[in-house]
Amino acid sequence: MYWFMCLNKSNERKHIIGNHMTLLETKNLSKTFGTLKAVRDVSFKVEDEIVSIIGPSGSGKSTLLRLLSNLETPDEGQIYLFGQEVTDLNSKDKLTAYKQLQFIFQDFALFDHLSVYDNITLAPIKVFKKDKKQVMDEALSVLKDLGLSDKINSYPSTLSGGQKQRVAIARAIMANPKIMLFDEPTSALDMESIDDLKKIILDLKQKGIGILVVTHDVSFARSISERLLFMENSSIIYNVSLDNITDHQGRLDKYLK
């Protein structure tokens, strides 16, 4: 038992380096579908920052995001979440470990049969067993922040793409995440909604939530991110900080057609 506790402690210590906290880390992550190697030997870290993965379609970036969200199981490699290795946990422990990682689906995946309010309060009430009154106060304030106060009793099918996405973000926020993953968040949005989304994401970062975005929209990625990962042929080929992006301008131009 004692060695086990030591192990846990050292794990906890490892992910706090300086002022930065490693929220998510992968080591040599691989996933194959049939004969297609969708993700190959991917290693990277996300600290409390905004990181975008960009790359052409079919490069494996969506699969990578699904691996990180426990929607697919990797064939090889490890995933560390908040310092804890989660790759080999059983499915019940995984559910617990992943509570503070939230994923915003490309199609938002709202529960069609539930109102906006029930969509965002289902997990806090049923999974986190929070007090209903407290959940209601939180929900009202989150919906207000996202400009959804008048949609509280609406059903998903009556909402626009941008509104659905904000409900999905509200639902994720209600789970108190430390990190949020976005799959192609701009694909269903008009220009105005994209600007709103930028503000929301920067705001989430301000609140200390790490953000990982997968997108093919390079200008969007550049405008919000602190770091860019370039994915091609199932692998991450560059991992560059926006501070020294000019050194990589040539490589970036390839994507900025």
Add this chain to the structure above:
Amino acid sequence: MNYIGLILENLLDGTKVTLTVFALTWVFSIPLGLVLALLKRSNIKVITYLLDLYTWIIRGTPLLLQLFFVVYGLPILFGEFFLIPELWGAIVTFIINYTAYFIEIFRGGMNAIPKNQYEAASVLSLSKRQTFLYILLPQTVKKTLPSIANETITLVKDTALISAVAISDLMRNTKDTVARDFRVEAYFVAAIIYLVLTYVLVYVFKQIERKKAYYR
């Protein structure tokens, strides 16, 4: 008119039997169908194979044949132990038969629920039980409601088959009355009773469907 008054009591007694078979079949085959539909989706090979066999046999043979087999065939094959009252034999047969149809209805409904609904539940850390209770079940009910309504109305009419194994249901009493008196009024009274029963059910299901129409 006087004649109808004379035969009505007997026909209403038969209606009670008809309703008993209907209600017990419905109450047991719906939850059984739901549970077995979940099992059929479980990907456990032995179970899915056995359930496939079950639905294949039950849906591929006449209900009347199944009824004869349970009520008359089983006692011949296995002796007195299976010599139960016809009414119970009939109810068991109906439950076995209707469960097979409900399995397929629920399975179809569950398969029509988009994968992202399960994935969203998983991302929100809902357990399997919670995902079933709060996501899968309500959406399945909504998707399968029209088919369940259809089966329910068919069930009311199918109960007439039990008259063939000497059970005094509405159909049997009607037939006996016509044979005894050589007058056809009993047919019309029976038709009206069946119509009232099915109309009430259609109305109830319409109300439920309207309630569930708040989302697409």
